Amino acid sequence: MTDAEEFGLLDVDNVEGFGDEWEEVDVSDTEADRIARKRDREFLEFRKRIKNSERLKVDDSVFDDATYAAIYKLVQDGYIEAFGGPISTGKEAAVYNALGADETTVAVKVYAISASDFKQMRDYLDGDPRFEGIGNDKRKVVMAWVRKEFANLKRAKEAGVRVPDPIAVERNVLVMEFVGSEEGQRGHRLAEVDIENPQTAYEVVREYTRRLYDAGLVHGDLSEYNIVVHDGELVVIDLGQAVTVHHPNSRDFLERDCRNVANFFARQGVDTSGEQLLAYVTSEADPDP
Numbered sequence: 001m002t003d004a005e006e007f008g009l010l011d012v013d014n015v016e017g018f019g020d021e022w023e024e025v026d027v028s029d030t031e032a033d034r035i036a037r038k039r040d041r042e043f044l045e046f047r048k049r050i051k052n053s054e055r056l057k058v059d060d061s062v063f064d065d066a067t068y069a070a071i072y073k074l075v076q077d078g079y080i081e082a083f084g085g086p087i088s089t090g091k092e093a094a095v096y097n098a099l100g101a102d103e104t105t106v107a108v109k110v111y112a113i114s115a116s117d118f119k120q121m122r123d124y125l126d127g128d129p130r131f132e133g134i135g136n137d138k139r140k141v142v143m144a145w146v147r148k149e150f151a152n153l154k155r156a157k158e159a160g161v162r163v164p165d166p167i168a169v170e171r172n173v174l175v176m177e178f179v180g181s182e183e184g185q186r187g188h189r190l191a192e193v194d195i196e197n198p199q200t201a202y203e204v205v206r207e208y209t210r211r212l213y214d215a216g217l218v219h220g221d222l223s224e225y226n227i228v229v230h231d232g233e234l235v236v237i238d239l240g241q242a243v244t245v246h247h248p249n250s251r252d253f254l255e256r257d258c259r260n261v262a263n264f265f266a267r268q269g270v271d272t273s274g275e276q277l278l279a280y281v282t283s284e285a286d287p288d289p
C-alpha cells in the first residue's frame with residue numbers, strides 16, 4: 001500500500017468527467033416554506049417537542065421558526081432521528097452531530113439567517129451561473145448559500161475529492177456525513193494534530209486542490225482548519241464559499257488557498273511554497289468552464 005492510499009486518496013478511475021451541466025439550484029418556495037407559513041397545529045406541537053425533549057434537544061435560542069420548519073421537514077423525511085450536541089458554533093453556522101437514518105451519525109450544519117454576513121455571501125454568489133438572478137432577499141441568499149454548499153460537496157465528491165458525503169438540504173440546514181468516531185466525537189482538524197508524514201499529507205491535499213480546480217471549483221477557504229483527519233484520511237470540509245472558476249475573484253481565492261496550504265506544510269518541513277503549489281494545480285488541471 002502506498003502512502004497516498006494510506007491517506008485515502010480516492011481512486012478516480014470511475015469518476016465521471018466534468019461537464020458544464022451546472023447544477024440547477026432551486027431557490028423557489030420549498031415545502032418547508034409552506035409548512036412554515038401554515039403554522040399548523042402539528043408544527044406547533046412539534047416545535048414544543050423539539051425544544052423540550054431530550055431526544056431532539058437543540059439550542060432554542062438560535063433557532064427561529066423557519067429553522068424549526070426545516071428541521072421538522074428533515075425529521076419527517078427521515079434524515080434526522082435525534083439531535084446530539086453542538087460540535088462547533090461559529091458566527092454564521094452551528095454544526096451538530098445527530099442520529100441519522102439507519103443508525104448512522106450525521107453532521108447537521110445550521111446557518112443563522114439573521115447573523116449571516118449577507119453582503120459577503122452575495123459577493124461569493126456573484127458570477128456563479130448556478131445562482132444568477134437570486135436577488136437581494138437575505139433569506140433567499142442564505143438558502144442559496146446552503147444549496148451551494150450542498151452542490152459543491154456533490155461536485156467535489158464526483159471529482160474524487162474526499163469530502164463529507166452530502167445527504168440532504170432544507171432551507172438553511174445541511175445534513176452531511178459526520179466525519180468522526182461512531183460515538184460522535186468529531187475528527188480533528190489538520191491544525192490540531194501532529195502529522196506523521198507531512199510530505200504525504202501535502203501531496204494528498206495538493207492532489208485534492210488540483211482535482212477541485214479541474215472540476216471548475218476553487219475552495220476559497222482552504223487551510224489546516226478546514227481539513228479534517230480521520231481514520232487515516234484527509235477530508236476537505238466547509239465548501240460553502242467555494243466558487244466556480246467563473247467567479248471574478250476565483251484566481252485570487254485559488255492563490256490564497258495555495259498560499260495557506262503551502263505555508264502550513266512548509267512549517268511542517270515540506271519543501272513547497274504558494275507559488276509552487278499554484279503552478280502545480282494550474283498546470284496539471286484543465287477546468288472547462
Ligand SMILES: Nc1ncnc2c1ncn2[C@@H]1O[C@H](COP(=O)(O)OP(=O)(O)O)[C@@H](O)[C@H]1O
Nearest residue numbers: 088090093095107164176177178179186237238
Ligand atoms: N461533516 C462534518 N463532520 C465532522 N465535523 C464537522 C463536519 N462539518 C463540520 N465539522 C466541524 O465543525 C467545524 C465548523 O464547520 P465548518 O463547516 O468549517 O463551518 P464554519 O463556516 O463555521 O467554519 C469544523 O471545523 C469541524 O470541526
Ligand SMILES: [Mg+2]
Nearest residue numbers: 225226237238
Ligand atoms: Mg470552517
